[in-house]
Amino acid sequence: MKPSTAYRQYHPKWYRTRVSTLWWSRKWSYLKFMLRELSSVFVACYVVILLLQLHALRGGPDAYQGFQDWLKDPWLVILNGVSFLFVLFHAVTWFNLTPKAMAVRLRGKRLPNVLVAAPNYVAWLAVSALVVFLLTRQG
Amino acid sequence: MAETITIEVARYRPEQEGEPALQSYEVPLNKDWVVLDALNHIKDHVDGSLSFRWSCRMGVCGSCGMTVNGEPKLTCATFLSHYAPGPIRVEPLKNFPVVRDLVIEMTDFMEKLQSVKPWIVRQDDPAPAKGEFLQTPEQLDEFKQFSMCINCMICYAACPVYGLDPQFVGPAAIALAQRYNQDSRDQGEQERMDVLSQHEGIWGCTFVGECTEVCPKDVDPAGAIQQYKLAATKEWFKSFLMPWSKQ
Amino acid sequence: MTDSLSSEMPSHDVLLVGGGGAGLRAAIAVSEVDPNLSVAVVSKVYPMRSHTVSAEGGSAAVIKEGDSLDEHAYDTISGGDWMCDQDAVELFVNEAPGEMLQLEHWGCPWSREPDGRVAVRPFGGMKKERTWFAADKTGFHMLHALFQTSLKYRSIARYDEWFVTRLLVEDGRVQGVVAIELMTGKIQAITAKSVIICTGGCGKVFPFTTNANIKNGDGMALAYRAGVPLKDMEFVQYHPTGLPFTGILITEASRAEGGFLLNKDGYRYLQDYDLGTPQPKPVLRSMELGPRDRLSQAFMKELEKGRTLEGPYGPYVHLDLTHLGKKIIDTKLPFVRELCLKYENIDPVSELIPVRPVVHYMMGGVHTDIQGATPLAGLFAAGEAACVSINGANRLGSNSLTELLVFGGRAGRAAAEHALQDKPLSAGIEAQAADEKKRLEREFLHKSGGTEPIAGLRGEMQSIMEKSAGIYRTGTLLEEAQAKVAELKERFRQVAIQDHSHTFNTELTAALELSYMLDVAEAVVECALHRTESRGAHQRIDFPRRDDERFLAHSLVSHRPDDRPRVEYLPVTITRWPPGERVYGRPAAPAPPG
Numbered sequence: 001m002k003p004s005t006a007y008r009q010y011h012p013k014w015y016r017t018r019v020s021t022l023w024w025s026r027k028w029s030y031l032k033f034m035l036r037e038l039s040s041v042f043v044a045c046y047v048v049i050l051l052l053q054l055h056a057l058r059g060g061p062d063a064y065q066g067f068q069d070w071l072k073d074p075w076l077v078i079l080n081g082v083s084f085l086f087v088l089f090h091a092v093t094w095f096n097l098t099p100k101a102m103a104v105r106l107r108g109k110r111l112p113n114v115l116v117a118a119p120n121y122v123a124w125l126a127v128s129a130l131v132v133f134l135l136t137r138q139g
Numbered sequence: 140m141a142e143t144i145t146i147e148v149a150r151y152r153p154e155q156e157g158e159p160a161l162q163s164y165e166v167p168l169n170k171d172w173v174v175l176d177a178l179n180h181i182k183d184h185v186d187g188s189l190s191f192r193w194s195c196r197m198g199v200c201g202s203c204g205m206t207v208n209g210e211p212k213l214t215c216a217t218f219l220s221h222y223a224p225g226p227i228r229v230e231p232l233k234n235f236p237v238v239r240d241l242v243i244e245m246t247d248f249m250e251k252l253q254s255v256k257p258w259i260v261r262q263d264d265p266a267p268a269k270g271e272f273l274q275t276p277e278q279l280d281e282f283k284q285f286s287m288c289i290n291c292m293i294c295y296a297a298c299p300v301y302g303l304d305p306q307f308v309g310p311a312a313i314a315l316a317q318r319y320n321q322d323s324r325d326q327g328e329q330e331r332m333d334v335l336s337q338h339e340g341i342w343g344c345t346f347v348g349e350c351t352e353v354c355p356k357d358v359d360p361a362g363a364i365q366q367y368k369l370a371a372t373k374e375w376f377k378s379f380l381m382p383w384s385k386q
Numbered sequence: 387m388t389d390s391l392s393s394e395m396p397s398h399d400v401l402l403v404g405g406g407g408a409g410l411r412a413a414i415a416v417s418e419v420d421p422n423l424s425v426a427v428v429s430k431v432y433p434m435r436s437h438t439v440s441a442e443g444g445s446a447a448v449i450k451e452g453d454s455l456d457e458h459a460y461d462t463i464s465g466g467d468w469m470c471d472q473d474a475v476e477l478f479v480n481e482a483p484g485e486m487l488q489l490e491h492w493g494c495p496w497s498r499e500p501d502g503r504v505a506v507r508p509f510g511g512m513k514k515e516r517t518w519f520a521a522d523k524t525g526f527h528m529l530h531a532l533f534q535t536s537l538k539y540r541s542i543a544r545y546d547e548w549f550v551t552r553l554l555v556e557d558g559r560v561q562g563v564v565a566i567e568l569m570t571g572k573i574q575a576i577t578a579k580s581v582i583i584c585t586g587g588c589g590k591v592f593p594f595t596t597n598a599n600i601k602n603g604d605g606m607a608l609a610y611r612a613g614v615p616l617k618d619m620e621f622v623q624y625h626p627t628g629l630p631f632t633g634i635l636i637t638e639a640s641r642a643e644g645g646f647l648l649n650k651d652g653y654r655y656l657q658d659y660d661l662g663t664p665q666p667k668p669v670l671r672s673m674e675l676g677p678r679d680r681l682s683q684a685f686m687k688e689l690e691k692g693r694t695l696e697g698p699y700g701p702y703v704h705l706d707l708t709h710l711g712k713k714i715i716d717t718k719l720p721f722v723r724e725l726c727l728k729y730e731n732i733d734p735v736s737e738l739i740p741v742r743p744v745v746h747y748m749m750g751g752v753h754t755d756i757q758g759a760t761p762l763a764g765l766f767a768a769g770e771a772a773c774v775s776i777n778g779a780n781r782l783g784s785n786s787l788t789e790l791l792v793f794g795g796r797a798g799r800a801a802a803e804h805a806l807q808d809k810p811l812s813a814g815i816e817a818q819a820a821d822e823k824k825r826l827e828r829e830f831l832h833k834s835g836g837t838e839p840i841a842g843l844r845g846e847m848q849s850i851m852e853k854s855a856g857i858y859r860t861g862t863l864l865e866e867a868q869a870k871v872a873e874l875k876e877r878f879r880q881v882a883i884q885d886h887s888h889t890f891n892t893e894l895t896a897a898l899e900l901s902y903m904l905d906v907a908e909a910v911v912e913c914a915l916h917r918t919e920s921r922g923a924h925q926r927i928d929f930p931r932r933d934d935e936r937f938l939a940h941s942l943v944s945h946r947p948d949d950r951p952r953v954e955y956l957p958v959t960i961t962r963w964p965p966g967e968r969v970y971g972r973p974a975a976p977a978p979p980g
């Protein structure tokens with residue numbers, strides 16, 4: 001027990017609970033929050049990789065080839081994989097909160113949340129399909 | 140002897156002790172009792188020095204928010220039998236300084252509430268004698284939900300962003316700002332936007348959604364925050380792309 | 387302790403004791419008279435926690451075509467069994483629409499018609515539809531709109547969670563209050579040129595009540611102790627439909643929307659008590675939409691006949707909303723459904739709601755004129771704590787919220803005018819405040835060895851009040867209560883206080899509240915004993931008739947130290963509506979000649 005500062009009459013002595021280090025493990029929603037915070041590290045890594053890529057591009061075909069080889073390093077594959085998962089996670093979070101941010105109404109009735117979020121997913125699928133199409137056509 | 144249940148209450152008497160400690164009481168497990176009834180039983184018949192706030196006992200005054208078995212709850216709407224066979228732990232709301240026992244300090248919220256200008260702002264000011272401002276039931280519906288907030292502080296207790304950064308305006312105050320922004324009679328959105336954008340805190344909210352989850356009145360403060368962010372982003376883009384458009 | 391009270395004695399122009407609907411309306415009114423006047427709102431709870439928050443049904447004001455101010459006045463006066471001052475009522479119905487529109491401009495989310503105009507609903511005892519509502523959380527929305535609007539006035543200073551213990555009176559005028567700051571325990575004098583009492587009702591004097599824990603008649607007792615008479619304290623309103631055990635109110639709006647009251651045989655028993663004949667749809671001023679006093683009395687008669695049901699918390703009858711359907715219930719009465727589901731585990735869409743009469747409202751209060759001024763210079767009162775009187779012997783539902791606005795506003799303006807006269811503070815005030823501090827320390831904070839637990843005394847007071855000053859009263863029972871209350875007051879000197887701390891000491895406030903309630907109980911019993919007639923909410927089995935000859939008059943009860951209180955009478959002001967028979971559910975007899 002820590003010694004407390006003494007109470008002085010008519011001066012309230014408030015107790016401030018410190019946030020415990022493991023507070024985020026108490027709840028799935030808190031954990032998700034922490035994961036989103038944590039994702040910034042990976043996003044930063046991704047940005048660095050992108051910058052390196054640009055740098056390599058400027059350095060000519062050889063440098064770019066070296067960069068591509070470097071990308072095959074298993075650590076980097078894992079890093080990129082994790083970043084990708086986080087991006088997915090963010091996408092889902094933001095899609096799910098569109099119905100919160102915009103109350104869409106049809107004939108005076110508020111549309112159910114699923115219906116508002118759905119177009120996001122549809123658009124997402126469409127864009128992904130397009131990307132897959134472009135990639136496979138080239139290959 | 141009727142059935143009883145153990146209730147562990149966080150006691151903190153600043154004039155005697157340095158930090159809170161739990162104290163156990165046995166109370167009758169009456170099926171009609173809420174947690175608040177048990178606390179009153181203790182205060183009336185066991186230990187008169189137990190301090191907590193309450194008033195309406197019908198979930199509308201917002202006084203009786205406490206942490207019950209780790210969750211923020213209105214104790215007048217939380218039945219004892221729900222936690223049988225016990226024990227039940229009752230603590231003050233998290234994220235606030237504790238004044239004494241189960242009483243927390245909430246002037247911080249009162250100041251934040253005032254800062255978001257929770258009143259009708261009009262450029263013109265027609266005399267009431269001219270009649271009411273017309274407002275259709277649909278227009279009323281736009282903000283009705285946000286106007287149901289009883290200021291019980293339960294959402295603040297559940298908000299990790301507020302816990303980590305007490306500067307954060309917080310769920311209920313933003314919901315109430317949004318309540319006026321969405322009111323067809325109001326013309327103060329810009330003023331409120333200026334106040335809310337002053338602090339970064341709002342961007343710290345990455346949609347934990349707990350505030351909406353715990354809110355006993357279905358106010359959906361998380362929705363209000365997202366609406367506000369969207370509006371602020373639009374505003375930002377506008378001033379970025381068309382700097383001359385700023386009035 | 388060396389700190390003197392004066393070193394930092396804050397002073398204001400107008401001080402409000404209470405931050406409910408009446409208090410906040412008054413505070414804004416003062417600021418509107420003169421934004422330079424400094425206003426203090428002193429409240430024992432944060433203003434938005436005040437009990438106005440729990441009012442459900444609505445607030446009356448004439449707004450629709452086909453209605454008239456005179457009809458509102460007549461409904462109010464006949465509903466009050468001709469005990470209302472008619473000049474006050476006329477003024478009230480006149481100013482009501484303006485006040486309600488003002489509140490609309492301040493953002494109150496009134497329920498609307500499809501075309502955007504304010505909607506109104508029928509209400510008990512009202513001949514026309516004129517009750518404005520915000521779903522079934524009218525008081526909640528009104529209070530929050532007022533509170534949030536009050537935040538924009540820089541001249542309003544708030545003393546949140548300050549508990550007033552005494553009025554400071556010197557040289558025949560009130561000059562401030564002494565209050566305890568709950569957070570720190572500091573006992574502090576706050577001076578002011580005018581003081582307005584807006585402390586609300588006193589339902590907690592009784593065991594079963596819709597009233598919150600904070601409704602202890604504080605302001606009535608403060609005024610009473612300062613020598614100001616209380617008026618019409620025998621008129622206590624029972625609401626016919628409270629939930630057993632909790633006393634939570636099921637709003638009259640549920641009957642206005644078409645709910646039925648059924649006895650144990652499923653029979654709409656009100657038809658047996660001269661309240662009209664049952665119709666499938668609600669009929670104004672008839673059956674379930676009769677006035678509250680008559681409905682509560684009918685319950686007691688059913689009880690006598692053995693036609694009520696029996697539950698763990700006493701007798702009850704059923705309120706039937708099932709025929710309204712889910713849609714009406716969810717749009718017009720969502721809070722009723724929420725309360726039933728949360729507190730009784732009953733869904734009114736498909737089940738009957740158990741209800742019983744519960745103490746709801748105090749028609750009486752601090753004696754004021756139509757400006758809200760009391761006989762003590764500088765002291766004003768408004769809201770449920772005051773008695774103007776527009777409620778007479780029985781308040782009509784939805785008049786009270788409007789009263790907060792009309793008379794809160796009037797008292798605020800009158801108090802502002804009074805403050806502008808700018809009289810200096812009397813020299814003796816500081817000493818008086820110091821005395822009060824010593825009293826609180828001697829009698830409570832530093833006292834040990836008390837033997838009477840607060841809860842015990844409170845329980846005994848509540849049960850004797852229910853037994854003898856309830857829906858039906860007799861002289862014998864009232865005399866018993868008179869002796870009992872005196873005994874309880876004596877025993878209160880030995881009240882046991884375990885908590886001697888300064889920080890948020892709620893045992894201290896509970897003791898002080900009990901002492902206020904004992905004074906209020908004394909006043910109620912005294913007035914009820916003296917009024918040997920039956921009128922409105924005051925029903926004497928030993929004097930079952932209304933006696934206009936002797937009692938068309940307000941009771942004024944004054945405190946006398948070391949003696950029984952004195953009861954005097956003040957004639958009721960009659961302007962245009964001579965006393966007549968109260969008729970519900972059938973056409974009224976032709977008006978008496980004259």
Ligand SMILES: Cc1cc2nc3c(=O)[nH]c(=O)nc-3n(C[C@H](O)[C@H](O)[C@H](O)COP(=O)(O)OP(=O)(O)OC[C@H]3O[C@@H](n4cnc5c(N)ncnc54)[C@H](O)[C@@H]3O)c2cc1C
Nearest residue numbers: 404405406407408430438443444550586769770784786787
């Ligand atoms: C459940 C319920 C439903 C109702 N429904 C309706 C309705 O539908 N329509 C209608 O017209 N009326 C209704 N009423 C009646 C109406 O709500 C009340 O009469 C009215 O709200 C009283 O308001 P007030 O401002 O006088 O007092 P309150 O709102 O009770 O406020 C009292 C204030 O005084 C303060 N106070 C008290 N004592 C002290 C002290 N010692 N020191 C400092 N501050 C103090 C409190 O903190 C509080 O701020 C209802 C009442 C109840 C209980």
Ligand code: SF4
Nearest residue numbers: 288289291292294354
């Ligand atoms: S938003 Fe909900 S949880 Fe938060 S203060 Fe308001 S009512 Fe309470």
Ligand code: FES
Nearest residue numbers: 195196201203215
């Ligand atoms: S006591 Fe009022 S909300 Fe619980």
